[in-house]
Amino acid sequence: MANILITGGTGLIGKILTQCLLEKGHDVAILSRFPKSLKLVQHYHWDTSRRIIDVDALKSSDYIIHLAGANIADKRWTQRRKRDILESRVKSTEFLFEMIREHYPNLKGLISASAIGIYGAINSDKILNENDAHCDDYLGNVCYSWENAVDKFQTIGIRTVTFRTGVVLTKSGGALSKMIGSLKFGVGIILGTGRQYLPWIHVDDLCELYKKAIEDCEMSGTYNAVSPEHITYEKFVEQAIGISNKRIFRIRIPSIILKIALGQMSEMLLKGSRVSPEKLVKSGFNFKYPTLAKALKDLLIEQ
Numbered sequence: 001m002a003n004i005l006i007t008g009g010t011g012l013i014g015k016i017l018t019q020c021l022l023e024k025g026h027d028v029a030i031l032s033r034f035p036k037s038l039k040l041v042q043h044y045h046w047d048t049s050r051r052i053i054d055v056d057a058l059k060s061s062d063y064i065i066h067l068a069g070a071n072i073a074d075k076r077w078t079q080r081r082k083r084d085i086l087e088s089r090v091k092s093t094e095f096l097f098e099m100i101r102e103h104y105p106n107l108k109g110l111i112s113a114s115a116i117g118i119y120g121a122i123n124s125d126k127i128l129n130e131n132d133a134h135c136d137d138y139l140g141n142v143c144y145s146w147e148n149a150v151d152k153f154q155t156i157g158i159r160t161v162t163f164r165t166g167v168v169l170t171k172s173g174g175a176l177s178k179m180i181g182s183l184k185f186g187v188g189i190i191l192g193t194g195r196q197y198l199p200w201i202h203v204d205d206l207c208e209l210y211k212k213a214i215e216d217c218e219m220s221g222t223y224n225a226v227s228p229e230h231i232t233y234e235k236f237v238e239q240a241i242g243i244s245n246k247r248i249f250r251i252r253i254p255s256i257i258l259k260i261a262l263g264q265m266s267e268m269l270l271k272g273s274r275v276s277p278e279k280l281v282k283s284g285f286n287f288k289y290p291t292l293a294k295a296l297k298d299l300l301i302e303q
């Protein structure tokens, strides 16, 4: 069993992942800007903008799981917010790298989040894999710089695994609640044409992946963390409507309205491509939720 430090472990994925790793018998600690005192999980303080860290967090860690980063969907993308989104990921990774290189080079591995945003806000039928180039748009460049900062750990002999994660589906919070929360009121909302692809992953599969990345030393480099089924935004909403078993009134929000309301951030809602998890599958990973029907049944019905 391993000692695992999770940055951003207080967030949507981090909380569920912490629970999952504890259940598997690992020791988990959390690195946070606002540490709390909890019984089961030790919290340590860091502040990457001021380059402050409680080094006790690093001393006893075998692995770091790096999830920290300003949320990309919480606020409008002003210049300042865009800088926060970038720096909270890249500078935090660089800071961790310097601390580990100088003081704790025995770390066994760094497992980091990244996102399918690396392939860009584009509409295309091409199936993208890890060998495709990053896109030269805002999120593409954020993910590219973030992954480059992660790769630096390899130069000091530390194994890295990076998960280019699709939209993570959870029982509460996150993207799913935003996408289909309106079904409770009898309304299904389709954004733009609805033909944009929406690569997704059930949070339980994602947690299994992080666990596998720790336990399977053969895993290394970047992997697309998305389910194998390619589905468009409209079909996604339609499947949720089917499961809700209610009479639902459909509303289509035209792209132009979203562009006016959300500015540049609207791109990530209005565009999307197909992304392949083939490399993961070849590494021996079996998805518990390979289809949206199975994932939604678990998330929306089996409460």
Ligand SMILES: NC(=O)c1ccc[n+]([C@@H]2O[C@H](COP(=O)([O-])OP(=O)(O)OC[C@H]3O[C@@H](n4cnc5c(N)ncnc54)[C@H](OP(=O)(O)O)[C@@H]3O)[C@@H](O)[C@H]2O)c1
Binding pocket: 007, 008, 009, 010, 011, 012, 013, 014, 031, 032, 033, 034, 048, 067, 068, 069, 070, 071, 084, 088, 092, 113, 114, 115, 116, 165, 166, 167, 168, 169, 174, 175
């Ligand atoms: N959720 C998804 O659908 C999804 C999809 C693709 C990729 N990802 C990536 O996976 C990671 C985790 O996602 P999540 O949904 O769990 O995110 P989240 O709920 O927003 O949590 C991220 C955590 O990062 C820390 N954080 C926030 N702003 C920060 C800042 N300015 N500087 C340093 N730390 C900051 C916070 O922890 P403290 O307040 O405790 O410091 C927060 O709890 C993120 O990097 C995200 O980009 C998520």
